[in-house]
Amino acid sequence: MAGPDTAPPRDFIRAVVGDDVAQGRVTEVVTRFPPEPNGYLHIGHAKSICLNFGVAREFGGRCHLRFDDTNPTKEEQAFIDAIIEDVRWLGFDWGRHLYHASDYFETLYQWAEHLIDKGMAYVDDLTADQIRAYRGTLTEPGRPSPHCGRGGDENLDLFRRMRAGEFADGAKVLRARIDMASGNINMRDPVLYRILHAPHPRTGDKWCIYPTYDFAHGQSDAIEGVTHSICTLEFEDHRPLYDWLVANLPVPSRPRQYEFARLNITHTVLSKRRLTQLVEGGHVAGWDDPRLPTLAGMRRRGFPAAAIRDFCARIGVTKSDSVVEVGLLEHCARELLNKTAPRRMAVLRPLKVVIENYPEGDGELLEAVNNPEDSSAGTRKVPFGREIFIEAEDFMEDPPKKFFRLAPGREVRLRYAYFITCTGVIKDKAGSVRELRCSYDPATRGGNAPDGRKVKATLHWVSAADAMPAEVRLYEHLFTKPDPGGDDFLADLNPNSLEVLKDCRLEPALSNAGAGETVQFERLGYFIPDAESRPGRPVFNRTVGLRDTWAKVRGQK
């Protein structure tokens, strides 16, 4: 069993790294996680983070956190801050190795001049549209730009004037001189620098030209001594360019790029473009909406970081496109939480029960186990009285065959309390059940009958006199379809992804539920206080429900 943070997984990336170490090709393994600060991190990033930091740790190396901040028109400091918080929360530490591609802007600039000197780059005056037209298509080769023959001095002069701010955005670009006829479009004289008169979150107004991803990434890796630059499959086509640049520039080391398949999960979306659309379009309540697969959202929802790490370890790392069922993620959360979450009782949809033979005005404290999976968690006292609330769905006036819970004349157990028998049903004018009358057996205190009598169900409950009112938010999948449609994915949004219950009742022990601590509401699932929770006005999020075989039986009848 691949428990949390146990046996390190074995995959093709680790095989390569292990081989490089064994053959002496590298002495220290250095990886990096390189987010662009233009959005929040999601669980797809978690896969990459676990891979990069995991490999570094397993081989005694190090992993850098480096922001790929080469496009100031899309990036913000707020995203940088959020990303740092999320990676930390996930449980990884980059030590003093926090970097930004923008740290290397001056060096990258010098290397661009170096390329010009070698005749391997030129300044192009073509517009973006013209460049596209000259680039050819997937099946037809491109044609050289009319400016590709410019002399070195002219190119150098033009490039320096680009830096000096003499030209408008888009007026000129610096391009590598490689091969306009290459089958690989990335090699058809790719753009290396573009003019962007935009302030940068870190370098301010110092620059008005910025390197492209291709010109920044590999060189940044080389500067940092990264040995294994691990990225996703869509960059496979960029590897020849990555290698070309690193081979033709006076870089201090020779990193290698390896690609793995990005993560996909059913019933959600995992692309930054779509997540941004959901947030900016107001379809969710922000980047940390608990329905989102963002790390911030999952944290708020109550997913433990260790469960996410476990999930990432279980899905593996390969090169084949795959879609992991959300069920696995939910399983990872349940498995961990089952062992760690304290048990409490809470009633989501209260139905009042009056125990008629229980002395009026009396009350008592009953002992309840905090976690049957962890005896060290101890016990607590739960108040009991003549009037209690039970879950409305735990009673049926006319129960079907397989319904084991409370019904007229039937006896069930109240967890850690007594056996009760339903003796009466009170309804309102509309005919719906308002209240139940029951009797209890004083001999069954604690939940066991001395005569060995059995009941078929155990219900959770809360003392009416002591209950604390609360709001509880239930979540379902954000999308109704396993694979939300392409451009039309908003049409697949699940209208019932959020259900707010405003009249819930909690046992008193829940009043000091610690922030960030997920608890189990017995028989219901795992819940965590929401960020909007306040003393005296608690709000809980359901992280995930318990497995519910009754729901299955009920569903298929």
Add this chain to the structure above:
RNA sequence: UGGGGCGUGGCCAAGUGGUAAGGCAACGGGUUUUGGUCCCGUGAUCCCAGGUUCGAAUCCUGGCGCCCCAGCCA
């Protein structure tokens, strides 16, 4: 019709010539003061077709299918 990848049970995924691990899901059954947990049991001949071999998911040939690439995004 160019270039780069991928194809093992419903979903992931081991396997690298010697006779198909594991996890999730599903379905049976047992235990149980959570219809939870836990325990036991049930399923593939490996995209297709040829070939090499005593023997192939693993090697060769030819097909088929799916994904990525024509941003001065990353």
